[in-house]
Amino acid sequence: FQMKDGRVIEGRVINLNEKNMMVLTNMFDPDSIVPIDRNEIEESKPSKASMMPDDLLNTLNENDILDLAAYLKAGGDPNSPLFKKRTAAK
Numbered sequence: 001f002q003m004k005d006g007r008v009i010e011g012r013v014i015n016l017n018e019k020n021m022m023v024l025t026n027m028f029d030p031d032s033i034v035p036i037d038r039n040e041i042e043e044s045k046p047s048k049a050s051m052m053p054d055d056l057l058n059t060l061n062e063n064d065i066l067d068l069a070a071y072l073k074a075g076g077d078p079n080s081p082l083f084k085k086r087t088a089a090k
Helices: 062-073 081-088
Strands: 012-016 018-022 032-035 040-045
Touching: none
Parallel strands: none
Antiparallel strands: 012 018, 018 032
16 A cells, blocks of 8 residues: 555555555564555555565475475365375375
């Protein structure tokens, strides 16, 4: 969000009403919420970057990463053979 006062606020909208919105600016910190007066927004556009933190994989161990890859390849379907193959290998 490009604000009328020159600030740029990047994040995910987590609460929205007629006059205000709350934006989570750091996915690692659930307390990093910035309130925005919607009347003070000069411009709003989707980010070209993902909100997924750059260092996310650094917070996971090898098994967590393999589980995540299996989950994604299975499309989130716990009944998928791809997902079952990974969970059976543990």
